[in-house]
Structures are given as C-alpha cells and as structure tokens.
Amino acid sequence: SLSDRLGGVFDRLRGRGALTEADVRTAMREVRVALLEADVALPVARSFVDKVTEQAVGQNVLRSVTPGQQVVKIVNDALVEMLGADESELELAVTPPAVVMVVGLQGSGKTTTTAKIAKRLVSRERKKVLMASLDVNRPNAQEQLATLGTQIEVATLPIVAGQQPVDIARRALQAAKLQGYDVLMLDTAGRLHVDQALMDEMKAVAEIATPQEILLVVDALTGQDAVNVAQNFSDQVPLTGVVLTRMDGDARGGAALSMRAVTGKPIKFAGVGEKLDALEAFHPSRVAGRILGMGDVVSLVERAAESIQAEDAERMTARLAKGQFDMNDLRGQLAQMRRMGGLGALAGMMPGMKKAQGALATAGGDKMLIHMDAMIGSMTVKERAKPELINAKRKIRIAKGSGTTVQEINKLLKMHQEMSTAMKKIKKMGGLKGMMAMLG
Ligand code: GDP
Ligand code: MG
Numbered sequence: 001s002l003s004d005r006l007g008g009v010f011d012r013l014r015g016r017g018a019l020t021e022a023d024v025r026t027a028m029r030e031v032r033v034a035l036l037e038a039d040v041a042l043p044v045a046r047s048f049v050d051k052v053t054e055q056a057v058g059q060n061v062l063r064s065v066t067p068g069q070q071v072v073k074i075v076n077d078a079l080v081e082m083l084g085a086d087e088s089e090l091e092l093a094v095t096p097p098a099v100v101m102v103v104g105l106q107g108s109g110k111t112t113t114t115a116k117i118a119k120r121l122v123s124r125e126r127k128k129v130l131m132a133s134l135d136v137n138r139p140n141a142q143e144q145l146a147t148l149g150t151q152i153e154v155a156t157l158p159i160v161a162g163q164q165p166v167d168i169a170r171r172a173l174q175a176a177k178l179q180g181y182d183v184l185m186l187d188t189a190g191r192l193h194v195d196q197a198l199m200d201e202m203k204a205v206a207e208i209a210t211p212q213e214i215l216l217v218v219d220a221l222t223g224q225d226a227v228n229v230a231q232n233f234s235d236q237v238p239l240t241g242v243v244l245t246r247m248d249g250d251a252r253g254g255a256a257l258s259m260r261a262v263t264g265k266p267i268k269f270a271g272v273g274e275k276l277d278a279l280e281a282f283h284p285s286r287v288a289g290r291i292l293g294m295g296d297v298v299s300l301v302e303r304a305a306e307s308i309q310a311e312d313a314e315r316m317t318a319r320l321a322k323g324q325f326d327m328n329d330l331r332g333q334l335a336q337m338r339r340m341g342g343l344g345a346l347a348g349m350m351p352g353m354k355k356a357q358g359a360l361a362t363a364g365g366d367k368m369l370i371h372m373d374a375m376i377g378s379m380t381v382k383e384r385a386k387p388e389l390i391n392a393k394r395k396i397r398i399a400k401g402s403g404t405t406v407q408e409i410n411k412l413l414k415m416h417q418e419m420s421t422a423m424k425k426i427k428k429m430g431g432l433k434g435m436m437a438m439l440g
Contacts, residue, residue: 038252083284106190109245245271
C-alpha cells in the first residue's frame with residue numbers, strides 16, 4: 001500500500017524543516033505508482049501528481065507530524081478535493097415528472113442501479129416513481145426491470161412488444177405525466193463498446209425526454225479504459241453525474257478519480273452489492289483513503305460509532321490513539337461485530353483485519369464469535385489486560401473453563417495479536433485522530 005511504500009521515503013525525510021523539491025518528487029513517484037495500482041488512468045495520475053507536487057514543495061513540516069504524515073495529508077486532501085469535496089445528491093426539484101436517464105456500457109449495472117435509485121427515492125423521499133426500460137437490444141431486458149420493480153414495489157411501464165426506444169420514452173413520459181409520477185427513471189440499452197447507432201439512439205431519447213439527470217454508470221473495475229468510456233459518453237450527452245458500481249469488490253476506486261477528471265461531473269452514488277439496497281452516497285474522503293491504501297478506517301469508525309455507546313466509543317478511541325488493544329478491547333470489538341452483522345460486514349475495512357478475519361473464518365465464522373466471548377470470559381482480569389501472561393498451563397485452564405480447546409485459545413490469541421499490530425500501525429501514522437484528520 002501507499003503508506004507502506006511511503007514509509008521508507010518518510011524515514012529518509014524525517015527530521016527536516018521543509019519539504020524540498022527532491023523529497024517531494026521522491027515521494028510522488030510512490031504516489032504515482034499507488035494511483036496506477038488503484039486503477040487511476042495514466043494521464044489523470046500524471047496531472048494529479050504534477051498538481052500536488054507544486055502544492056507540496058516548500059511546505060513546512062509541522063512540529064506535531066512527521067514529513068510522511070504531512071505528505072499523505074497533502075495527497076489525501078488533493079485527492080478528496082478532486083473527487084469532489086461535497087456529497088452530491090440527485091437534483092430533481094422541477095415540475096414533475098423529473099426524468100432520470102441512466103446510460104453506460106453493457107453489464108456496467110444500469111438496470112440494477114435504476115432499481116436501486118428508484119427504491120431509494122421511494123423509501124427516503126416518498127417519491128412516486130415510474131421506471132421504464134428502453135433496452136430493446138438485450139433479450140428480456142425489459143422483463144428484468146419489471147421483475148426488479150415487483151421486488152421493490154415500484155411501478156414499471158407496461159411492455160409493448162416491438163416498440164423502439166424513442167417511442168417507449170415518449171410513452172413513458174406521457175404515462176408519468178398523466179398518472180402523476182414525481183420521477184421517471186429511464187434505463188437505456190447497454191453497449192459492449194461505444195457504438196454510434198446506439199449513441200444516436202441515446203441522444204434522441206435525451207432530446208425528447210429532457211432529463212434532469214443523465215447518470216453514467218461505470219463499473220469500478222473498468223481500469224484504464226474508464227477514461228475512454230467517460231470521454232465517449234460525455235461527448236454525446238450532457239452527463240450530470242456518475243454512478244460507480246461494484247465498489248464492494250476489489251476495486252480500489254481509482255476509476256472514480258478518472259471519471260471526475262474526464263467528465264467534471266460529481267460521482268453521485270456508489271453501488272456496493274447486487275442487492276437493491278446496496279447503494280450508497282459517494283464519500284470522497286473514504287474513497288481517497290481506499291485509493292491511498294489506508295483501509296477504510298473512517299467508515300469503520302462511523303459504523304462503530306453508530307452501534308456503541310458514546311462513552312464506549314470515547315474510551316476505545318483514546319485507547320486506540322495510544323495503540324493499546326487488550327482482551328477487553330477485543331471482547332468489545334467481538335460484541336460489536338455481532339451487532340454490526342457479523343464478520344462479513346467488516347472484512348477488509350481496516351488494515352490488518354483481513355488476516356484476523358481469515359483466522360476466524362476457518363474457525364467457523366460467527367459461531368466462533370460466541371466461543372471467543374466465552375474464552376475471554378474465562379480469563380482472569382490480569383490475563384485480559386496482559387494476554388502475554390497466558391502460558392501453556394493457563395491456556396488449559398481457560399479452555400476448560402470456557403468449554404473450548406487450547407487450539408481455539410491459540411487462534412484467539414493470534415487474532416488478538418494481529419489486531420493489536422494493526423492498532424500499533426494506526427498509532428504510528430499519528431493515531432486514529434491523526435488518521436481522521438488526514439482523511440478530512
Ligand atoms: P446493465 O447491463 O448495465 O443493465 O447491468 P445490470 O444492471 O443487468 O447488472 C449486471 C450485473 O452486475 C448483475 O448481475 C448485477 O447484479 C451486478 N451488479 C450491478 N451493480 C452491482 C454492484 O454495485 N455490485 C455488485 N457486486 N454487482 C453489481
Ligand atoms: Mg440493463
């Protein structure tokens with residue numbers, strides 16, 4: 001990750017007054033590699049690095065932070081700024097029906113995203129929504145949307161066989177007006193690659209439907225090609241925003257930066273799964289953290305804050321800031337994991353967690369959380385505060401007391417060790433507070 005990479009550079013930079021051009025250039029080489037690894041398109045990465053280099057050279061290293069932290073902060077801030085500092089929602093304040101048109105390559109997630117947005121508008125804003133599929137190319141595309149509509153209880157335009165997209169759009173608009181819908185969602189045909197006939201069709205639909213929003217749906221795993229896709233669509237229709245799908249996968253989110261740079265439009269949502277509620281507002285600061293490879297610590301903290309008592313959170317934050325993590329902390333975390341929907345929900349959100357999770361998964365997943373709670377329950381107060389006291393003899397006692405095995409105790413200790421290491425890593429980066437400040 002970038003933080004590992006920069007670690008070496010930082011050590012070399014440590015203890016100097018101002019960031020020199022040579023220092024910054026060295027660091028920026030690493031930043032560039034990290035951006036490319038996160039799938040930021042090459043020209044975008046290049047111009048980003050140039051911009052940040054200019055900003056960073058000559059900046060004084062603050063007393064309270066290391067040069068490394070300072071560079072990460074500068075890079076992170078620039079990244080957040082470029083990704084769009086504000087969260088951006090749909091702008092549908094017009095005389096109804098407001099039209100939202102969804103465009104993009106085939107398989108990017110247009111139909112799914114159409115249904116997800118509709119569901120969100122219905123449940124959060126109490127809008128009356130009609131969906132219509134204009135995809136006459138892919139067999140059963142219109143039925144696919146109708147099925148999703150049934151699932152989420154959102155109306156879809158009745159299918160008329162043989163009708164062309166522009167005519168469907170016209171009929172949809174009329175139905176939406178006559179039946180008093182607030183929002184009309186138009187799901188368009190996919191393209192495997194940019195194809196002029198389909199582009200013309202898309203333009204014709206945009207002309208008659210005059211959408212308030214034209215959203216380009218892009219798969220976050222698109223990689224280097226993302227810029228071309230964005231450029232092509234952006235040249236043809238007046239895009240108003242981007243939706244990045246499959247952010248639940250391995251994608252580091254570099255496509256977000258490319259999209260922003262090329263279209264100049266905000267990223268309005270992130271798709272985070274196949275389920276129809278797996279749509280989130282786009283959080284530039286989180287994605288910046290992900291691109292820089294620092295783990296999604298911010299969202300972890302946010303979610304933790306939702307589910308634990310405020311004072312628990314404060315205590316935990318204070319301990320984490322000091323890099324402390326004993327068995328009591330682990331027990332608290334385990335209870336929280338259970339409250340937050342098990343281990344799956346937490347996977348990969350934090351540096352070091354993936355390994356720990358692997359150990360747990362092999363041990364039988366969420367049932368193991370309950371066993372672990374029992375094991376910690378069988379430890380003495382001293383053992384909980386200082387797990388390194390737990391020798392072979394004590395392990396046998398704890399296993400007996402909790403109805404588990406020494407092997408399981410070993411797994412628990414291993415997991416504690418790994419999480420503790422992760423906490424120390426965070427501390428090294430200036431503590432959770434420093435990390436939060438860096439992430440904006
Ligand atoms: P379209 O061809 O652009 O209309 O794409 P679809 O909406 O039919 O989606 C193609 C596939 O991608 C389907 O299997 C969807 O369930 C899946 N998909 C869409 N969005 C996401 C997402 O955010 N995460 C994941 N994991 N899968 C998604
Ligand atoms: Mg589709």
